[in-house]
Amino acid sequence: MNLHAVKAIYFFEMARTFRTLLQSIISPVISTALYFIVFGSAIGSRMVAIDGVSYGAFIVPGLIMLTVLMQSVTNASFGIYFPKFIGTIYEPLSAPVSYLEMLVGYVGAAATKSMIIGLIILATSFLFVPLQIAHPVWMVAFLALTCVSFSLLGFIIGICARNFEQLNLVPALIITPLVFLGGSFYSISMLPPFWQTATLFNPVVYLVSGFRWAFFDTADVAVTYSLMAIALFSLLFVAVISVIFKTGYRLKP
Amino acid sequence: MEKMISVQGLSKVYASGNIALDKVDLEINKGEILALLGPNGAGKTTLISMICGLVNPSAGRVSVDGYDILTDYRAARRLIGLVPQEVALEPFEKVINTVQFSRGLFGFAPDKSYIEAVLKKLSLWDKRDTPIRELSGGMKRRVLIAKALSHEPRVLFLDEPTAGVDVELRKDMWRIVEELKADGVTIVLTTHYIEEAEALADRVGVISHGRILLVENKDQLMHQMGTKELTIHLQQSVDKLPEALAGYALRLAPDKQSVIYSYDTKAERTGITGLLADLSSAGFLLRDLQTSQSSLEDIFVDLVKD
Ligand SMILES: Nc1ncnc2c1ncn2[C@@H]1O[C@H](COP(=O)(O)OP(=O)(O)O)[C@@H](O)[C@H]1O
Ligand SMILES: [Mg+2]
Numbered sequence: 320m321n322l323h324a325v326k327a328i329y330f331f332e333m334a335r336t337f338r339t340l341l342q343s344i345i346s347p348v349i350s351t352a353l354y355f356i357v358f359g360s361a362i363g364s365r366m367v368a369i370d371g372v373s374y375g376a377f378i379v380p381g382l383i384m385l386t387v388l389m390q391s392v393t394n395a396s397f398g399i400y401f402p403k404f405i406g407t408i409y410e411p412l413s414a415p416v417s418y419l420e421m422l423v424g425y426v427g428a429a430a431t432k433s434m435i436i437g438l439i440i441l442a443t444s445f446l447f448v449p450l451q452i453a454h455p456v457w458m459v460a461f462l463a464l465t466c467v468s469f470s471l472l473g474f475i476i477g478i479c480a481r482n483f484e485q486l487n488l489v490p491a492l493i494i495t496p497l498v499f500l501g502g503s504f505y506s507i508s509m510l511p512p513f514w515q516t517a518t519l520f521n522p523v524v525y526l527v528s529g530f531r532w533a534f535f536d537t538a539d540v541a542v543t544y545s546l547m548a549i550a551l552f553s554l555l556f557v558a559v560i561s562v563i564f565k566t567g568y569r570l571k572p
Numbered sequence: 573m574e575k576m577i578s579v580q581g582l583s584k585v586y587a588s589g590n591i592a593l594d595k596v597d598l599e600i601n602k603g604e605i606l607a608l609l610g611p612n613g614a615g616k617t618t619l620i621s622m623i624c625g626l627v628n629p630s631a632g633r634v635s636v637d638g639y640d641i642l643t644d645y646r647a648a649r650r651l652i653g654l655v656p657q658e659v660a661l662e663p664f665e666k667v668i669n670t671v672q673f674s675r676g677l678f679g680f681a682p683d684k685s686y687i688e689a690v691l692k693k694l695s696l697w698d699k700r701d702t703p704i705r706e707l708s709g710g711m712k713r714r715v716l717i718a719k720a721l722s723h724e725p726r727v728l729f730l731d732e733p734t735a736g737v738d739v740e741l742r743k744d745m746w747r748i749v750e751e752l753k754a755d756g757v758t759i760v761l762t763t764h765y766i767e768e769a770e771a772l773a774d775r776v777g778v779i780s781h782g783r784i785l786l787v788e789n790k791d792q793l794m795h796q797m798g799t800k801e802l803t804i805h806l807q808q809s810v811d812k813l814p815e816a817l818a819g820y821a822l823r824l825a826p827d828k829q830s831v832i833y834s835y836d837t838k839a840e841r842t843g844i845t846g847l848l849a850d851l852s853s854a855g856f857l858l859r860d861l862q863t864s865q866s867s868l869e870d871i872f873v874d875l876v877k878d
Contacts, residue, residue: 321646327676331662331669338664406660410719413624413654414677415646567628572586 324416328424332398336432343432344439347386351440354382355447358504369506370537375448380531381503382444387437387462388469388498388523392490395429395473400486403478403570412571418564422557426474430466437462450534457542458533464549465526469494471556478560478569497523507539522552574602576727576758577623582632584618584782592618594782595632600760605753606787607773608762615782616762617657620729624654636727650678653725657732657762659712663705667696670704671718678723687722693748694718710741717748728752730761734768746772770794800837801864802844805830807857814854820847 336343359375366374402408411421444450452458473490480486501523507515518524519540529545532538538545563570577600584593593615600606608616621627623634625645634641639648662670671687691697694714699707704715713733720728730749734742749759749772763769769776770790777787809828820843823832835842851858 321679323676323679323681327673331665331673334665334669335662402662405662406656406658407662409626409654409656409660410674411677413626413649413652415649415679416677417646571626571628 321414321416321420324411324414325420325424325427328411328416328421329428332425332428333431335398336394336428343390344436347390347436347440348443351382351386351443352447354378355444359447369509370535372535372537373448376450377506377531377535378504379441379444379448379450380534381527383437383440383462384465384501384523384527384530385498385503386440387433387465388494388526389490390433390436391429391466391469392473392476392494394432395426395470396477396480396486396490397473398425398429399474399477400480408570418561421564422471422474422560426467426470429470429473430463433466433470434463437466452534453536454533458530461526461530461533461545461549464546464553465530468549468553468556471553471560475556475559475563478563497521502527502539522548525549576600576602576604576637577760578635579619579623580633582619582622582634583630584615584622584627585630592782593622596779596782596784598777598784598787600758601775602758603753603756604774605749605759605761605772606775606777607769607790608760608777608779609764609766609769610762610779611764614779616779617731618782619779620654620731620760620762624652624729625649646679650723651726653720653723653728655713655716655720655728655730655733657735659709659716661704661712661715664703666701666703667691667707667715667718668700670715671722674719675722680723686724690718690721693721693751695744709736710738713737713741714744717745721752725757727758727760730759732762732764734763734765799834802833802835802847803830803862803864804833804851804858805860805862807859810856816854817847817850820850 355375358378362374368374369377399408402411476489477486480489500518501521502518503523507518507524507528510518525540525545525548528539529542529549532542532545562568577598579596579598579600582593582596582598583591585591596615596619598619608619610616618627622629623636623641625641635644636648637651639645639651641648665673668687668691671691672682675682675687688697691700694717696711696714696718699711704712707715717730717733730745733745737745749761752759761768761772773790775787776790776793778785803825806829810824810831811828813822813824813831820833823834824830825832833844833847835844848858
């Protein structure tokens, strides 16, 4: 185990994050505030409570998830795409580093950054709506797992992307719809039966549901399913990444 | 002589179908400086990249200090420092951070005084807190070298280290190479400057179209280079040279109308005067004289031409 290498990659990536931390934080905080003003106050005041939770509070977990998913994918994909783009990837690829060690370094840094942003948004939410968190430990656990699993996905996207357009397109085309259709702003039970079944194939449903359960103790799908689903996605992503590294796909000619 | 790197039947066919390296065998001794001389596109970078793990080999095997580069990649790679041909550096990072990063990447614990020594050796110490994007091109090359030296490598690959660098950096580079050699580091450098190979190398390998054409002791090559040939055209044809001329080791040309004499230009006496006198007393009439010199350049051009 090359622990020095893991630390080197992790802190090098975190340094990149801290150089641009203000930009990274301002934009999600502003957009979250806007969501609260529009959905929470303007529309929310005319919405009935869902499962006994005021609409303003109900959307908090979904909003955090929305930002955290986007951030995880963007951070992780950029984190590996950039060294590929400028050529510095030669160094980790020629170092005595296994792909798992590289993964822990790069994905760990990306996940940490989105975790920080997620917690900042949570803090911002307290300014807009009264909130209690039913299972705080689980809340943090779900947040961390989500950050990791979608940073893994971002890592795959970053390796496969051939240019900056592809790097931006995938999150916009895939992640945004998944999040909006994943029950961020409504309960799955509000959908017609067919769509209720269809959404069960959307990974984001499990994340949002589990996360919301940690806040309000109510869930669209059982918490154990949520956990299993996250674990499954993470394993799938790790498997894909291991194939990428074994074959050198888009990394080594 | 102990082997540091052993390359056996190494080939690379890129996805484009381009055969960049064709069954190369190469042994590199511990502590020597090997210069790989070859024109652009010869396969120098491909060869180095495969040894360092940046390109997947299509066939063949490589071991570094006995460690296979695929099955024992950790042990093999820890020994290797690579200065790539293209400058690739994180633009916003400070010089010292990027060098410390490299050391960590290769599994070495931080060592402030060692990093300081490396940066001083490369005249980078004053620039240690400068973001890389503010450095000149030559300074960036120095940073690449510092990164490669950050983990005390036992083998150093320099891929065209002096292509397009200023005189000062070139001299520094040569000095550093000499110092590393004195420490017993094995050095492989690629170049298409013959003078560089002459100045630094213990052995010279000539590579062209993905094949290694020759690997030769530099002194031996230099010796061949110091040799001149005198061709003496005669007015009559000869079948056999008289015994009296045996001491000159003359060769008879296939046309039997000229004899060839090899001599060392650096020797005190070339023996030409004596030879000409002896030829005329043996009754030969001379028609013409001609000398030619073989230089490393000639050998090189000869080897790599299609
Ligand atoms: N990634 C690649 N994909 C396809 N062909 C390549 C690649 N890299 C190098 N080549 C080709 O392989 C040959 C050898 O290239 P290279 O090893 O860079 O030579 P050198 O370093 O001696 O100039 C050249 O014909 C080059 O065009
Ligand atoms: Mg090259």
